[in-house]
């Protein structure tokens with residue numbers, strides 16, 4: 363019998379006997395897989411989930427559990443906080459966030475249905491307190507459930523889409539709402555009768571006459587052949603932990619050092635390509651260094667090694683970090699005055715590179731040519747005092763002069779500071795989760811969702827917190843429904 367392979371489906375004719383039969387076979391039990399399972403079961407399909415770890419979770423369980431939701435006049439939490447979020451503004455923002463990599467159809471569908479999706483999440487038992495916590499936060503420090511989580515209030519986004527906070531976090535005290543989110547979705551999938559096989563790693567797909575009809579897996583040392591009468595859903599996550607794939611597709615990530623996620627080895631992407639699917643925007647990645655912690659540091663100014671600014675710093679911390687990684691010299695500096703400096707968060711691994719009683723002294727200590735950084739700060743401060751940023755259009759209240767000595771430059775070093783990152787590129791899919799080939803035609807019987815696909819979080823420079831889980835949960839549901847209907 364031919365060996366199973368991630369790169370080429372096994373012909374069904376080579377399967378001597380099937381070990382298991384189901385209607386919808388879901389590979390991966392993170393947020394995307396769980397949501398696919400719930401909807402496939404709701405549609406009346408028999409569902410089996412295969413998970414290589416000893417339990418559900420994947421990267422989803424490591425996450426903050428924050429989901430990007432808005433439109434249709436706003437969620438209860440948005441409206442209570444005074445934000446009427448129109449579908450048009452929400453859709454415009456989603457498309458701006460996708461930038462040159464945007465999938466318009468996914469943005470349009472999600473913009474229309476996100477409010478219903480929020481209601482659906484609640485119906486699965488996901489708790490939301492429904493209150494808004496203002497400020498520049500990465501995750502709510504308490505059990506609040508709505509924060510600003512993107513670049514909505516910053517240029518150029520705010521000029522094209524009316525801003526609203528849209529980061530909806532599961533009610534959970536402190537960081538790490540991803541685990542309880544997945545627990546709730548897992549419980550729901552099990553209640554609906556989904557079968558779960560953990561410690562079961564899928565080694566390859568099985569095809570019959572051009573249609574994907576199952577998968578080969580290894581469990582307890584045994585090789586299993588599992589048949590799916592209606593469809594197979596890939597929900598295996600991204601490829602951030604696969605160095606060979608990153609070297610080939612996403613080499614810029616080697617400028618930074620902290621991949622985050624579970625095992626994220628790209629297996630689902632490889633299986634999808636092997637079955638005839640196409641992977642797109644594989645060079646895209648999210649990154650962030652938590653430079654807005656403590657919060658007063660959000661008012662700082664970034665310069666590159668030439669003492670030049672490169673971004674309006676009131677954008678989302680991840681957009682600023684992603685633009686930072688484009689800068690030359692392997693590092694950037696966050697400039698702060700004594701009114702805005704406090705000890706940086708330890709896990710950010712950002713060190714003080716220079717101090718001084720004037721920006722000229724800081725510039726000299728950094729070894730920059732005289733008049734570079736000092737001129738940047740003189741120009742910035744003069745205009746910030748008038749409430750303007752002629753170069754990058756940073757806005758109040760983050761726009762504030764940095765003129766209270768002493769001054770400090772924190773070094774954000776791409777190799778030694780904490781630049782966490784994960785990949786965004788993946789399989790091209792329809793809004794219903796069908797895996798599409800280069801010709802745009804679906805690969806019969808094969809569906810995919812989550813970070814093994816290209817979806818709402820499409821462009822590293824436009825990423826906003828919550829876009830990935832919005833994509834995983836919503837388009838996971840779409841894939842589950844479509845697979846159940848064969």
Ligand SMILES: Cc1cc2nc3c(=O)[nH]c(=O)nc-3n(C[C@H](O)[C@H](O)[C@H](O)COP(=O)(O)OP(=O)(O)OC[C@H]3O[C@@H](n4cnc5c(N)ncnc54)[C@H](O)[C@@H]3O)c2cc1C
Pocket residue numbers: 389390391392393394395412413414415418419420421422423424425426427428429430562563564565597598599600622623624625629630784811812813814827828829830831832834
């Ligand atoms: C620390 C951290 C915080 C984050 N916070 C947020 C946030 O608040 N909001 C947000 O939107 N995004 C966040 N993200 C990103 C987000 O969590 C992920 O992009 C998302 O959870 C991916 O979900 P998924 O279902 O596609 O994959 P996963 O959750 O990784 O699930 C994939 C599953 O497939 C299994 N699997 C893989 N290959 C196989 C195989 N061959 N056979 C069987 N099983 C297999 C894996 O074991 C895994 O359990 C965060 C990420 C991290 C790491």
